[in-house]
Amino acid sequence: MKQFLRLIATVCVAGLVCGFTAPKDDVEKRVEKLLAKMTLEEKIGQMNQLSYSREQPMVSAAKEGKVGSILNLVDPAVINRIQRAAVEESRLGIPVLFSRDVIHGFKTIFPIPLGLAASFDPAMVEAGARVAAEEATAAGIRWTFSPMLDIARDPRWGRVAEGSGEDPYLDSRMAEAMVRGYQTDNLADPTAMAACVKHFVGYGAAEGGRDYNSTNIPPTLMHNVYLPPFEAAVKAGAQTAMTSFNDNDGIPATGNRYMLRDVLRESWGFDGFVVTDWNSAGEMVVHGFAEDNKDAGRIALNAGVDMDMTTGAFINYIPELIEEGKVKMEDVDNAVRNILRVKFRLGLFENPYVEEGLTEKEFYAPDHLEIAKKSAEESVILLQNNNNVLPLKGVKRLVVAGPLADAPYDQLGTWIFDGDQKHTVTPLAALRDMYGKDVEIIYEPGVKYVRSNDTADIPAAVAATKSADAVVVFVGEEARLSGEAHSLANIDLLGAQSQLLAELKATGKPVVAVVMAGRPMTIGKDLANCDAMLYSFHPGTMGGPAIADLLFGKAVPSGKTPMSFLRVVGQVPLYYNHNMGGRPTNRPIRLLADLPVEQNQTSVGGTSNYLDVEHTPLFPFGYGLSYTTFEYSNIKLDKEVYGMNDVIRVEFDLANTGSYDATEVAQLYTRDLVGSVARPVRELKKFDRITLKAGETKHIVFEVPVSELAFYNSELVKAVEPGKFQLWVAGDSNSGKPLSFEVK
Numbered sequence: 001m002k003q004f005l006r007l008i009a010t011v012c013v014a015g016l017v018c019g020f021t022a023p024k025d026d027v028e029k030r031v032e033k034l035l036a037k038m039t040l041e042e043k044i045g046q047m048n049q050l051s052y053s054r055e056q057p058m059v060s061a062a063k064e065g066k067v068g069s070i071l072n073l074v075d076p077a078v079i080n081r082i083q084r085a086a087v088e089e090s091r092l093g094i095p096v097l098f099s100r101d102v103i104h105g106f107k108t109i110f111p112i113p114l115g116l117a118a119s120f121d122p123a124m125v126e127a128g129a130r131v132a133a134e135e136a137t138a139a140g141i142r143w144t145f146s147p148m149l150d151i152a153r154d155p156r157w158g159r160v161a162e163g164s165g166e167d168p169y170l171d172s173r174m175a176e177a178m179v180r181g182y183q184t185d186n187l188a189d190p191t192a193m194a195a196c197v198k199h200f201v202g203y204g205a206a207e208g209g210r211d212y213n214s215t216n217i218p219p220t221l222m223h224n225v226y227l228p229p230f231e232a233a234v235k236a237g238a239q240t241a242m243t244s245f246n247d248n249d250g251i252p253a254t255g256n257r258y259m260l261r262d263v264l265r266e267s268w269g270f271d272g273f274v275v276t277d278w279n280s281a282g283e284m285v286v287h288g289f290a291e292d293n294k295d296a297g298r299i300a301l302n303a304g305v306d307m308d309m310t311t312g313a314f315i316n317y318i319p320e321l322i323e324e325g326k327v328k329m330e331d332v333d334n335a336v337r338n339i340l341r342v343k344f345r346l347g348l349f350e351n352p353y354v355e356e357g358l359t360e361k362e363f364y365a366p367d368h369l370e371i372a373k374k375s376a377e378e379s380v381i382l383l384q385n386n387n388n389v390l391p392l393k394g395v396k397r398l399v400v401a402g403p404l405a406d407a408p409y410d411q412l413g414t415w416i417f418d419g420d421q422k423h424t425v426t427p428l429a430a431l432r433d434m435y436g437k438d439v440e441i442i443y444e445p446g447v448k449y450v451r452s453n454d455t456a457d458i459p460a461a462v463a464a465t466k467s468a469d470a471v472v473v474f475v476g477e478e479a480r481l482s483g484e485a486h487s488l489a490n491i492d493l494l495g496a497q498s499q500l501l502a503e504l505k506a507t508g509k510p511v512v513a514v515v516m517a518g519r520p521m522t523i524g525k526d527l528a529n530c531d532a533m534l535y536s537f538h539p540g541t542m543g544g545p546a547i548a549d550l551l552f553g554k555a556v557p558s559g560k561t562p563m564s565f566l567r568v569v570g571q572v573p574l575y576y577n578h579n580m581g582g583r584p585t586n587r588p589i590r591l592l593a594d595l596p597v598e599q600n601q602t603s604v605g606g607t608s609n610y611l612d613v614e615h616t617p618l619f620p621f622g623y624g625l626s627y628t629t630f631e632y633s634n635i636k637l638d639k640e641v642y643g644m645n646d647v648i649r650v651e652f653d654l655a656n657t658g659s660y661d662a663t664e665v666a667q668l669y670t671r672d673l674v675g676s677v678a679r680p681v682r683e684l685k686k687f688d689r690i691t692l693k694a695g696e697t698k699h700i701v702f703e704v705p706v707s708e709l710a711f712y713n714s715e716l717v718k719a720v721e722p723g724k725f726q727l728w729v730a731g732d733s734n735s736g737k738p739l740s741f742e743v744k
């Protein structure tokens, strides 16, 4: 309804006819008609994206047809003034597309994408993306640089916060959900925002976990793991794609013709447009791949880039490059077609202006905050709950401690250009507000901020805890410790946070740790210093109320780890869907302390392990506890042998055997036992959130088409290879007993 009213309102303001999504042919005709009228200058203007600086230069660029898109402007009045210059004063009246990094909400901030992934709830993620689009479009933004689909197997990389973690299947489902939420099925709706899949491609495999670093992803891994989420998003209708900063095997993504032309356009049929990342055309010079910006423009256009973000490589050099025969007019025309197509689909020609005055109604609307709270609730993972300390029961005096108990900015996480911390509800505020009537809340932070080594306030927190029934300690990372250009080599809790936990634990009172962070941190040693641990990837505006309800059992944790948690950082990369290798470790190993002095050199019986630490993760992918317990039973396949066109049908009973109504994320994994290339030990193929009342059992059916067992072989041909398989249905990637089946 809201969308419909907005549509009518905007149309009335613009005094124009309704612009519902036009049939495909119409759009193509309009594109061709307009293109035929365009000069080369006007074409390269469309291919140019500028970052907003001051109004006057932007108005001039719009009037002269020298800009196709502007990023980083969110003031509706200024947007309209620039748009008027483009629409009413430029020769052809082509509207500007205004864009922004709306990554996990615009004003109402949702959990960081890694947290959203932990919910395993695509429907919720879609609803959140819809809210983000409603708020951002109210400010005039019709294009967001989201979703980020970079698979990440290294938590040192700061941008793990922005993605869905290590699994291509989970990432794909999240990708589709975000695309649907942003774009809806009617792009011309004024509340629809074009999605941009990024960073195409491989960016998350940065060597050493250092942002912007080179990647070396071999072709089969690229096609089986890194590309699928992008393909899923494109198939869901994503309108734009962004090239990444990294070079893979020496080829910078912005100059990767194979990826942009053969894979994205030819193989997947993508008909939107490709934008570079910020100056990633220009950075090809630094990579040592282009001689100068002009050469970079040549490489990018020939590779298949349509729009240049901020380098100026297209607008400044394409005329010369055409004259010199180094780029083809046909490629310029195609780039412009791709851009205009998206602008037409968005209804920008009918509806170029943003209605001013919408923002007050939209920003932080009560239903937006409600979805943000629910998302935060579902994103929290219960990692430990000794003696069922949680939910808190009979607590009359509660100490709230830790540097993140009342950190309204930091709990929002990375990439929140527009989210205002004034609207954040912190855990401290929420606990006081929602539970303060019955429970005395004593706030003693102990440590003032995450990186502080100052222990002077710890005794006060300890003293308060001694006279209380329990303590909840909010530790983790500041927002600025993850995200772009914020990688870490040490992902332990920083400053005096671990010491705070240890000293509180020594009081003997129940200690609940709540970790708020942008990545899975190495919290192994901290587990010993708390009874329960809730892990909350930066939970956003409504993180406080969500956590408060989880602590007191009004809500029950249901999040699962979207990335493996490491014991020590030296284990990277560690991910569940690894290959078996020839010498897997499957028995207890002799750790360092057991090694005899002057032991003879021998590799006999050696397996793939470390001498100083277990080879397994602290918590595997897909892991998370509940206040209740779940039991999987009667897991049955409908057949032993399947044909290529069959659908595998798995039935099972899921029982809630505890005393809380709760939701379990049931997961289905398969393994292809013998392949023409060795296959991962497990791969997620399906999941669902299943809600059960205490004591309830449900009979569940999961279906997986045999075609989804296909993978790319070493010739890069995707096919299902006949043979033996295993299948698990379980609550995480490390549990369950395998069933066997065959594909013929």
Ligand code: BGC
Pocket: 101, 145, 198, 277, 278, 484
């Ligand atoms: C980031 C992109 C972002 C772009 C525009 C770049 O630095 O890598 O993810 O969309 O800036 O702000």
